[in-house]
Amino acid sequence: MPRRREVPALVRLCLQNLAQHMQSLWLRDYSDNYLDEFQFRFIMGPFNDLPGNTVQELLRVLAQSRRLSRAALHLLLLPQLRELSLSPCPSLASNGIARLLALRCQGLISLDLRGCSRLSPAALESVVSALPRLQRLVLAGTQADERVLSALGRGCHELRELDVSHCRNLDPRALRSLAFDPRHRRRCCPMLRVLLARGLELMGDGGTAPAPASALAFLLLALPSLQFLAHGAVPDALRLLHEQDLAGAEDTDGFPSLQEAVRWCGAVPGGHRLTLPLRHVEDVEEQDLAVVRAMCPQAEEAVVWLSDGTGTAELRRWSSLCRLTLGCAEGRALAAPVPVLQSLGPQLHSLTLHGFCCHDGQALTAVLAACPGLRAFNADLHLPPDTGTEEPDEDPPPHSTDPLPHGCPQLHTFSLALVGGTGSGLALGTTLSPVLTSLLCHALRLQRLRLLSIPFPLDPVFHAALAAPGPPLQELQELSLAGSRVSGRTVRLLLASHSRLHRMDLSRCQDIHRRDYDGFMQSVRKQHLELDITWE
Known part of the structure; x- marks a missing residue:
């Protein structure tokens, strides 16, 4: 319960x-x-x-x-105050509030101003100049400009995390001010580990500014502790540094050239090979895998988009990866990444799949079996257009074998969303239901479960899991079945189980009706349960 x-x-x-x-x-x-x-x-x-x-x-x-x-x-x-977040109330964050922050809260180590667009660049500059102990700062969606970043570089020597995503006054060129002070000719932010700079476009100035790749390459060289730089041009910057074609990247606006910055990292022509301490890379196209792996041999997390299969051999050799996201835009079969996962699977703690096509449960079984140490699995899969139009002629025989006899014993998060397809999905359910049942029966540490838009009935899956020895689902805290087929009887069984549920999402469940929802809420109130149920 x-x-x-x-x-x-x-x-x-x-x-x-x-x-x-x-x-x-x-x-x-x-x-x-x-x-x-x-x-x-x-x-x-x-x-x-x-x-x-x-x-x-x-x-x-x-x-x-x-x-x-x-x-x-x-x-x-x-x-x-040591931590402050104004992101829940951005309309209250005025220039007057900024003055009070600068005067009174100089001991802050974490400040979140996400979406506080009323704060002027001058106000933001005064705030960051007065907070030398900052370790985490969120300026996403604000009016932050290059002056603000310069103030951060000069005064916030303990800064470890910074988010300037979607700041319209910034472009990749301005980010260089975080890493180097041209006026005093010194490097800045030596402890910065995470820099989120998504959505920053290069602003035109007559063609004299360095390209995004050059500006980001300078950041990668000048910030010695940087582990994650989030920007779409990072793979281009890595390719530029790997090819060592830096002759055209001359000193601009008082900043050192890339050739000088490379020497900061101890790399010399014909000598020590340049590598970077990045632990997380994203937006990696398959054809860039060799370059990214060579430049970031210590990377533990990667987001890779597969295309023609030419780079999968490089991916298999990336021995440091433990968190992997694979995506494809062509609806490739879910079986396609299985050979890669059979190489990387034993070391993976987290796996996310986007865009693959799920024809039956066999490929999902192969994926999960290849990754026995998974702690988190997330998949948004496509269904064939004719899913469910061919119903089985008779009830399938009971499965005598367990698709995942060893399961994923460390799994605490499992999310599966199926999109596309038509019909009731019973044909798909004959092969996918046993996989889900086996998984739930063996994942005794599961805390978060999301089964979204599943086109076949999930009642047999939960009934079998709740009746299994162990018992499974004891640690379950969050359950989302939005858009899936599940009955009120199954929900009542879950409410009576020995789980630790505190959140349940039944949005768009066509088999859950108002009377069912009212009954669930009555049970919650009567038994004083700490459980939020969403239904519409």
Whole structure:
């Protein structure tokens, strides 16, 4: 049975009560008399003596209950704060709030301003200049520009993670200011490990700016701790560095040339081969696998798009990989990546598949059997257009063999989505149902299960799994069956099982009706279960 609702901790109850009454008890006088006054550095009030983690939790409670206001922010931006996120309330993040942040919260180590588009570049620059202890900063979707990045490079020497995705005032060329200060001729951000820069387009300036590949290549050379750089042109930058064709990449805007930056890494012509410490690479096309593997021999995670099969031999030799995403745009059969997975499978902890075509359960069995140590499996698969139009003539005989006798004993996340196809899907179910049943029976550590848009009935799968010894699904916490065929009886069995369910998604389940949903919720309320059920 899902967990019963626990009695909230006393601190949590106090904070909820405080959040409920802040407007009437503490904020009214401040709003009427002091809200627009910015000449004071600190405010003496009832929150000053609270520990930083308590203030952070109070801010979260206010945000979750939609009670966070400008006055509340004025009172709670305190020196003891170490983490702050304004992404739940971007409309409150004004230039005035930025001034208070810079004045009062100089001990912050984590700041999330995602989507706070009202903050001007000057305000963002003043904030980051005043926060030298920052280790994590999210500026995605803001007005951050090159001046902001220059301020980060000069002052935030402990920065480890930065997200500037979809900042319209930035392009790959501006990112160089994170790694090098042209004015003082010194390198910056020596501890930066993760830089997310998706959606940054190269802004035209008459053709004199370096190409995205050159700018990103400079970053890869100049940031010695960088493990992940998220931008679509990273494979191009790796190819540029691998080919060592750097003669045209001269010193621009005061930044060192790529030839000089290469020497920082200890690589010399005819000598030490240049490699990079990247641990995560994405947007890798199959034809670039040899280059990317040579440049990033220590990579542990890769997102690879397969095309003609020419690079699969390189992929098999990538011995450091433990998290792999494979995609294809041509609807290749799910059996296509099996030879690669038979080589890499024993070392993989996570596997994600996109775009492959699932004709039956045999290929899925081969994929899972090749990866016995998986902890997470995610697949968005296509079905043939005629799925389900040919129904079996008679009920299939019971399966006497177990498709996955050893299963994936370490698996904690399993997600399978099937798109396309027509009809009831019974023909597909005869081969895929036994695979899912076997998997659930052996995955005793499974915590998150998503079976989306499955066209055949899942009742036999869950009935068999719940009746198996062990019992399976004891650790299950999140279950999504959106768009799949499952009955109310099966859901009631799940509610009565010994699982730890706290979230269930039954959206677009055609066999679940309003009376079923009302019955589920009545059971949840009657038994005081800590379970959220979504249905529509």
